Amino acid sequence: MTTKKVSRRTVAQRPTRESKLPRAHRRGVRRGDTTRHAILEAAERCFAERGFDGVSLRAITQAAGVDLALVNYHFGSKDNLLRAVIVRRARVVHEDRVRALEGARHEAGTKSPSVEAIVAAFLEPLLRRLIAGDRGWRRYGRLVSQLDVLPQFAGLTGEVLDPTALHFINALRLALPKTPAQSIYWGYMFLIGSMVQAISATGRIERLSRDLCRSNDIEGALRELVPFISAGMRASASRSG
């Protein structure tokens, strides 16, 4: 029954017993906020790498350098933790996308923006952050990819991601008035699926291309993605006309 204090690693960020009253007191950051943040970061990384059910709260809190019990104190449950991880960045992306679409509308004047402009307004806000942002954004990209494949996360997807989807589907319908609605919906799904492949970073494209293409090269993927998807969308239009 020895509990074996086994290897408390030195991850930084950890307010140790001896140095209470730690780093953050400027800017009104309260005590628990750094803990919350550390848990969110670690959860994002773990969920992205091994999937929601593939990681234990123990693994997450260990990676965060905080006590196991603090997950339930701050988030209530593992489900709520996932939700918090997703919502944190999804809100930012949603607002960027809506702004980008408004920008495209402004540039197009009285006409509808082009399919290219709409697709770019959807893809760029997320992918540019994956390119330029901290590593957390890439982890978020891999994590959010999983939501779109497992029916288990339908509730979270529906609540957090569907509003953005409907916003852009609507824009696409206006841009392609002759295209049947069904084709637009399926086209949006293909857009999502293609984007997921560009950001899920499974290492597959490296294997297939013998390192000619890299999962890390989101910039390159984005250059391929916009014309590919736009042409696909237009093809649906021409078939029906």
Add this chain to the structure above:
Amino acid sequence: MTTKKVSRRTVAQRPTRESKLPRAHRRGVRRGDTTRHAILEAAERCFAERGFDGVSLRAITQAAGVDLALVNYHFGSKDNLLRAVIVRRARVVHEDRVRALEGARHEAGTKSPSVEAIVAAFLEPLLRRLIAGDRGWRRYGRLVSQLDVLPQFAGLTGEVLDPTALHFINALRLALPKTPAQSIYWGYMFLIGSMVQAISATGRIERLSRDLCRSNDIEGALRELVPFISAGMRASASRSG
């Protein structure tokens, strides 16, 4: 310590204590083969619905109506069980796809088959089975979709799915000789991602389209998919020329 025999449901297929020497003795089916089969079917269903790490062997054997210990007897481990589930159908699809591509080559004569023909040769063997086959094929579709998103399954994907991928990538390169190789690799990834959205049946398209489109309508998805992807592939070609 009451073990609570709790609700052994009546799933059929279960050789109960009282009726030994069960159904299958025609066609040389040996005793354990029905058990193996029942486990494979149940595992396929459970993995598809809740993900590999989201299901326990207990849940699987319970759904199969067999004893827990028989999984390890027949498959050795949970990992091997997943592998067996995937390989069983992947082999069939691979052979169908190669045959379909050979058919397209034969029809095209001395030229390369069209992009449409290649894309169709890739998609139809799987999707036609999802349309016409038993429910197991749809579950397989949902399950195999997960392999493409989680890095955790890279080994299985690389071994089981990559050979088919390389076969079709090669055909696409011959069909689009002016397109840079990078565009072909990314295009193949987008093909996979789009197909995954068509077969992963998360219920999202029903929500977004308010039931105008249905995940079950693989036939409709296939009609959209081939021209969408083909046009995307061609767009990459024209950009570089």
Add this chain to the structure above:
DNA sequence: GTCTATATTTAGATAGAC
């Protein structure tokens, strides 16, 4: 090949001291 029984580990969650 199948089943009972169990070994061993690990999971999510919480009570209560500090």
Add this chain to the structure above:
DNA sequence: GTCTATCTAAATATAGAC
């Protein structure tokens, strides 16, 4: 807010009778 300690349930896997 944090930590120790622990509850309860569930996990994978196996040993050995039949």
